[in-house]
Amino acid sequence: MSEPRIVDYADLESLVGEDVGVSDWVTIDQDRVNLFADATGDHQWIHIDVERATKEMGGPIAHGFLTLSLLPMLSPMVLKVTGTSRSINYGSNKVRFTNMVKVGSRIRLHQKCLSIEPKSGGKQMINEVKIEIEGEERPAMVAENISLIFS
Numbered sequence: 001m002s003e004p005r006i007v008d009y010a011d012l013e014s015l016v017g018e019d020v021g022v023s024d025w026v027t028i029d030q031d032r033v034n035l036f037a038d039a040t041g042d043h044q045w046i047h048i049d050v051e052r053a054t055k056e057m058g059g060p061i062a063h064g065f066l067t068l069s070l071l072p073m074l075s076p077m078v079l080k081v082t083g084t085s086r087s088i089n090y091g092s093n094k095v096r097f098t099n100m101v102k103v104g105s106r107i108r109l110h111q112k113c114l115s116i117e118p119k120s121g122g123k124q125m126i127n128e129v130k131i132e133i134e135g136e137e138r139p140a141m142v143a144e145n146i147s148l149i150f151s
Helices: 009-015 030-040 050-057 064-069 071-078
Strands: 005-008 019-022 079-082 086-097 106-119 122-133 141-150
Touching: 005 009, 009 079, 009 106, 009 122, 019 071, 030 064, 064 071, 064 086, 064 141, 071 079, 071 106
Parallel strands: 005 079
Antiparallel strands: 019 106, 086 141, 106 122, 122 141
C-alpha cells in the first residue's frame, strides 16, 4: 500500500494546480456490487444478474454511483491533511460516468487540486477526481469533488 501525500492545513494553498497523486488499485468484485445494489435498491440486471450480463454484455458492470461512492475510501490514500479538526464532503460538480467498470476490474483515484478558498470558517478545496480503470484509456468517472476542511 502506498503512502498518501501529507500536507498541513496551513499549507493547503500550495497544492493548487498540483497533481496530488493516485490511490492504490482496488478490485471491484461482485460482492461489492451486490451489497451496493441492496443498499440502494438498484437491482438492475446489468449489475447483479451475472449469467444474463455475461451472455448479453460480456459480464456485469458496477453502478456508476458505486464508483462515485468510493471517493471517501480512496481519497485518504492520496492525501492526508494534518492540523485539522474535521473535513466534510460538500458536494460534487460535473460528475460524468465516462466508461463502464466491469466486475473484476481494478480502479484507482487520480486527484488534482483545482482551488483552495476560504469558506465557512475553514477552507473549501475543489479537486478534479478521475476514477481510472486499469488497462483502459478512458476513466470510469470524472468529477470535481468539493470538501470543506477545518483547522
